[in-house]
Amino acid sequence: MKITARALSFWTYQTTQESWLQDILYRNLQESVLSGLRPDIVIEITARALSFWTYQTTQESWLQDILYRNLQEKCQHLENSCTW
DSSP states (O other), X not given: XXXXXXXXXXXXXXXXXXXXXXXEEEEEEOGGGGTTSOHHHHHHHHHHHHHHHHHHHHHHHHXXXXXXXXXXXXXXXXXXXXXX
């Protein structure tokens, strides 16, 4: 099984009140990038990578929650404005 290291940078910024832009930058790294490093350095890199991944997933969850609430409010508004 071949494992490739990938660096991922992700940031989200708000340009207007309702539009969000997301930019993702991928970098494919060679498998040998970590070879020759001391184990404590590899562990530090791994810990930082996991911390970054946790931060990203938390931000994505937060964003999805906001989008869900906005859609819920819009649906409620439409339901209230449409009378049958």
